[in-house]
Amino acid sequence: MRTLAQRADEGPWESLWVYDHFHTVPVVSEEATHEAWTLMAAFAAVTDRIRLGQMCTSMGYRNPAYLAKVAATVDHVSGGRVEMGIGGGWYEHEWRAYGYGFPAIADRLGALDEGVQIMKQAWETGTATLAGTHFQVDGAIVRPLPVQAGGIPIWVAGGGEKKTLRTVAKYADYANWASNPTEFAHKREILARHGEAVGRDISEIVLSANFNTVVGVDDADVARRLDAIEARVAPFLGDRLDAFMHDYRSGVALVGTPAQVIERLRAMADVGMTYAIHYFPELAYDRSGAQLFETEVIPALS
Template sequence: MRFGIFIPQGWRHDLVGIEPAQQWRVMSELAQRADEGAWESLWVYDHFHTVPVPSDQATHEAWTLMAAFAAVTDRIRLGQMCTCMGYRNPAYLAKVAATVDHISGGRAEMGIGGGWYEHEWRAYGYGFPPIAERLGALDEGVQIMKQAWETGTATLDGKHFQVDGAIVQPLPVQEGGIPIWVAGGGERKTLRTVARYADYANWVPVLAEFTRKREILAEHCAAVGRDLAEITLSTNFNTVIGETEADVAERLDRIEARVAPFLGDATEGFMRDYRNGTALVGTPAQVIERIREIQGAGMTYAIHYFPEHAYDRSGIELFEREVIPALA
């Protein structure tokens, strides 16, 4: 089992109460701590507006953070879960990612998806195309990035993107280009893109759904002549861990008290998954059991978001001490 960790960037109201001028210090310290520990990768989200409701609280931009984290860490790999194809021209994005790969010495990952957050799409002037168009753009964009990283130029006269000899030099440090994570489980289009181009797939940690996606991906792989084993299957967990069930309950109460002043009526919805068993919440033994369940369906890379991360590291320390050794 391989492990990644999200660094709080504000998107999920996980930097509230910290002065904006101090937020980079907090994020960089957490990134450096992860770099020194057992985590294989660190991650951020590619969003501009907070969830579950847009607010005036900070949301730091993903690829700017990628470059900054590249400069202040030495070992850990750097990813986004996931970059929205609709927010940046893919040839430009390939250039940005290649530069981050050089700054980091070859540690960049490319998490990519079709995008879903309609409010920020429209607020930033991107419109909000139908899902079929967003997934068509995803497929074309991945083709452009792979071509750019493998050859140094990209040309595609597509339905959604047109590039003509876009030069991407220098090539990424990583031979063959930056690993591509395609997020999303659309069974006809997204999983077909995964089968053709991706190094990693990323799905929700629900056993029945994960199993179904794996089976459908296997069909797409067979159709394009690719071995499913070439693609690493991953998932993201929203994780709260405590020594005892009472400790877990106290942690959830503290999280709710922290975000409630900013979320108001949306607080209950924000906390629902943490309180109803959907999120990864429990003691070390309970957390290990839940991860093993998804591992049994073929998941070998678990990426964890800890809502307490910016304020309290004791849960992460417990996870590092008891969960990672039991599964790694």
């Protein structure tokens, strides 16, 4: 993982992202799953340029004042390169296994809103106080402040139209949604309405999307890569294998030749996406797909 981070740091990538999960997804197994913020600190220490984020941290896993302190510390380790990806959390098995229960979605999203308020206050002023429904902090000191002036950029992940997008409109620097152009355009419209309601121009908010990405030099190479991915995950997914691979084989995931991938990404740019985060499922054992993306896709879109 260190060599992958350093390779990304040397290349054309803007940022490097990790998951905040304690268990493997979509099926629980005993395969290694490292803790996200420990990885963030490790990557901060062995890279020089690339920005570092999590897509995304679950607000329910850490007290937000504590999380603000952790993130500020990692920002110093990195020299000011941290991004805060934050969401309400969804993986029920993981929540219950670690003793967090599994609050109703309204409670998880309410906690997300309060937690973001606490973090912004901590990073802007050095202290945080909030007597909320979900969190109560009273003079929590977060110093030193982050290296980044004004605090760490906040990415609010999720497209819940009543609550999550309202939180985005009020507090976020970035939004993060699914990679379907029709759905993305719809979320953008809803966000604009929330922006009007809270008095914020959503042009201030960067709109991003996540992609599960497989790139091959031609159709045969793409098919070979998908077969290799399926063979590797089959022992762990059991009866979930077909559902997992369906996204890769049906056009939901970003799969194809460089020309096909470029066309898909341009279609997303047409509906307002300006930042794309890519998960390469091969990357632990085969870097050639990511390298093809670097040499053919990124230059075409720069």
